[in-house]
Amino acid sequence: xxxxxxxxxxxxxxxxxxxxxxxxxxxxxxxxxxxxxxxxxxxxxxxxxxxxxxxxxxxxxxxxxxxxxxxxxxxxxxxxxxxxxxxxxxxxxxxxxxxxxxxxxxxxxxxxxxxxxxxxxxxxxxxxxxxxxxxxxxxxxxxxxxxxxxxxxxxxxxxxxxxxxxxxxxxxxxxx
Amino acid sequence: xxxxxxxxxxxxxxxxxxxxxxxxxxxxxxxxxxxxxxxxxxxxxxxxxxxxxxxxxxxxxxxxxx
Numbered sequence: 001x002x003x004x005x006x007x008x009x010x011x012x013x014x015x016x017x018x019x020x021x022x023x024x025x026x027x028x029x030x031x032x033x034x035x036x037x038x039x040x041x042x043x044x045x046x047x048x049x050x051x052x053x054x055x056x057x058x059x060x061x062x063x064x065x066x067x068x069x070x071x072x073x074x075x076x077x078x079x080x081x082x083x084x085x086x087x088x089x090x091x092x093x094x095x096x097x098x099x100x101x102x103x104x105x106x107x108x109x110x111x112x113x114x115x116x117x118x119x120x121x122x123x124x125x126x127x128x129x130x131x132x133x134x135x136x137x138x139x140x141x142x143x144x145x146x147x148x149x150x151x152x153x154x155x156x157x158x159x160x161x162x163x164x165x166x167x168x169x170x171x172x173x174x175x176x
Numbered sequence: 177x178x179x180x181x182x183x184x185x186x187x188x189x190x191x192x193x194x195x196x197x198x199x200x201x202x203x204x205x206x207x208x209x210x211x212x213x214x215x216x217x218x219x220x221x222x223x224x225x226x227x228x229x230x231x232x233x234x235x236x237x238x239x240x241x242x
Contacts, residue, residue: 031201031202031203031206031221032202032206032217032218032220032221033202033203033205033206033209033215033217034203034206093203093205093209
């Protein structure tokens with residue numbers, strides 16, 4: 001099942017790349033129409049993820065047992081969301097850049113570095129956790145690991161948001 | 177509603193959709209969408225198209241009440 005989703009996304013991405021080359025898309029980015037449809041694509045992708053989560057939680061509640069591990073659930077949701085974004089964008093002749101464009105230089109700022117570092121720690125925690133059955137085990141009987149992860153995820157989101165705001169502000173400042 | 181006037185003006189200047197798109201800085205698909213009436217361009221893009229085709233906004237985009 002997981003491989004099916006990953007395969008569908010790989011197909012979508014490869015179609016994007018192929019059509020991008022075939023239709024001679026301008027390299028300097030999106031025009032106003034494409035930006036409009038790209039915004040809609042992201043919106044529909046987000047709605048799809050939300051709907052999937054609602055549907056999945058209802059299904060799990062109905063069956064009264066977890067269907068997959070939490071990581072697999074997240075991968076499903078993200079895959080479906082990305083697939084909707086790619087396909088909606090493709091439908092409206094907007095090509096999501098899947099390869100890095102050489103004209104844009106990405107500078108890793110301090111807060112960007114913090115986000116990446118925290119994400120790495122988060123991934124390491126997921127990888128080296130002994131078993132998913134132990135997710136509710138307590139540390140000193142006060143805070144369980146799940147709560148720690150939620151706090152950690154919130155911190156990552158805050159750092160990412162700060163980084164994004166900083167990046168947008170710098171771009172705006174450069175343009176003006 | 178199709179915008180035939182842009183297509184006529186473009187043909188009069190002997191420009192392809194791709195050439196016009198390159199001049200005004202958008203994709204060919206966007207010019208196609210404007211000509212087909214699928215997309216309403218911003219005033220900035222309208223002005224750029226008018227400048228490239230040597231026409232006024234009225235010539236290309238104004239619609240008389242029927």
